[in-house]
Amino acid sequence: MPLDLTYFLIALQQVADLDMGALGLVESAWQSSVSTGRMFGWVVAFMGGQRLYLEMEVADVRGGRSPDLEITPLDARQRYPDELENAVTWYRPDHINRRLELAGQFVH
Helix, strand or coil: CCHHHHHHHHHHHHCCCCCHHHEEEEEEEEEEEECCEEEEEEEEEECCCCEEEEEEEECCHHHCCCCEEEEEEECCCCCCCHHHCCCCCCECCHHHHHHCCCCCCCCC
């Protein structure tokens, strides 16, 4: 399983207070690897129009530390978080949407 999908599923487990049944689409994502761990980011849209940015930092998992997850609401006109618009390489996570069977007619 791709790492971005694996950690997205872990992120979903950590946001139990959101209605994940209303998740409509993972619009975009990014990931990076540094010597101290990995970072992942996902922009998600819900069927009701709410959009969130989820960012996960995965430190040395061998040390037993669980991943840190931050959730930021996005304005309807805001494509990405302002500070990350040009700071990371965004991609379409179609494989995540297919795996979760999200927005099937819109994902190629």
